[in-house]
Amino acid sequence: MPLSNAIAIRSDQHAKYWFDDGSVIVTIRRTLSGRDPEEDTVLFNLHSSLLARHSTYFGRVLKGPGTDEGGVKFMSLLEHLYHDTPLSSKSPFNHVASILRVSSPSQLDFPGLHALVRSYLEAMFPSGPFPFTHPDHLEEALALTTTYDVRSIRKGIYYSLVTTTDFETEEVEVGVQGQELNKRENNLENGQGGIVEDSKTRHSVLSPADVERCGKLMAGIVDHFTPILFTPPTTPHMACTDVFADKWMSLVIPSAISDGGVYKPLETLEFIKQLDWAAEGLCPACVREKREEWTEEQAVVWDKVDSWLG
Structure with missing residues (x-):
């Protein structure tokens, strides 16, 4: 002036x-x-x-x-x-x-x-399945990624919105x-x-389009992860398979239900990995094999998020 x-x-x-x-x-x-x-x-x-x-x-x-x-x-x-x-x-x-x-x-x-x-x-903001954290300011961060085309973190923000918020327009x-x-x-x-x-x-608050994407993501997660969560794993050893059959419902399911684990697959799988399965009776080889499988499943879920978002 x-x-x-x-x-x-x-x-x-x-x-x-x-x-x-x-x-x-x-x-x-x-x-x-x-x-x-x-x-x-x-x-x-x-x-x-x-x-x-x-x-x-x-x-x-x-x-x-x-x-x-x-x-x-x-x-x-x-x-x-x-x-x-x-x-x-x-x-x-x-x-x-x-x-x-x-x-x-x-x-x-x-x-x-x-x-x-x-x-x-x-x-x-995290851009991969492990370790996964949920920062604050998710709604505003998502708007910024849209306006300024920051695609690398959008998937993680959507996942955090689904797993930590009601993702509604309030x-x-x-x-x-x-x-x-x-x-x-x-x-x-x-x-x-x-x-x-x-x-x-x-x-x-989220735009209606983002609320719709979050809804699709949650539906995809639940459909994919529910059978995995509620089915005790099997192993090459009958004794270790019996341990899962006996312990899975008491060690995994109550915590998953109370914490909404069915729609938090990355966190739930990490929780399962950290349980002391050797102390419950699994042999070292089966412990190692199942933890590798659960880590691979985290990567599978992360890859599928793109298709679930649409």
Whole structure:
């Protein structure tokens, strides 16, 4: 924005990111209901060389006439660029998600930073069957993977949603939610070079399409894993087969039922592998053979998730 206009509302200068030696003023207008838009304007006096060096967007804009840009909260981006809160493998999800949005080609276009933060997002979510953990922020992470085409972790997020959540739209009306998502997507696509809020990746409930995929995944898991779970294994040795027949119902089934193990095949198989079968009477060869089979079954389940998702 023109410097003369900035001087007129200097009271809104950001406390940390207004540098006396800055060479470009960025205006961020916050959209708070019931407030005068001008009262909700924050000014940042930044260094044009730093912005242009890392951002294709700023490199283009700073060559032309000054413009008023608003909408996106890019505090996380500034904290990284000025080394106040740089990205690392220990960065919290919200910090990573904010920078992923702001650095994307559809917003401020920091290619190198976008690739870096994308790798940190991928590292937060498991992409294989063992060991398998379930991070937080699953719904928002899924929306980010859709918007920014991060395919490597989508399968794991769907699996976590099915095994740890109800994967419902909760109290959001499907029709209204769909209209809002379409509106937000259109706003993002039609930003015409300006900074626009990518809030469509911030909703904490799933889209109807994702709810449907989760339902298909659960159905596929249950159909596949139920007979495996409720059928005691056999072995080449009759004595070891008898151990499974005697112990399977008491050692495996109660825990699987109480913990919903029928739709958590990776975790249930891992639990079965960790049981002390030798202490129950299995010979060492059968213990080794069955644990290998259960590990192979984890890989089979993981491979089938793709087809179950559709």
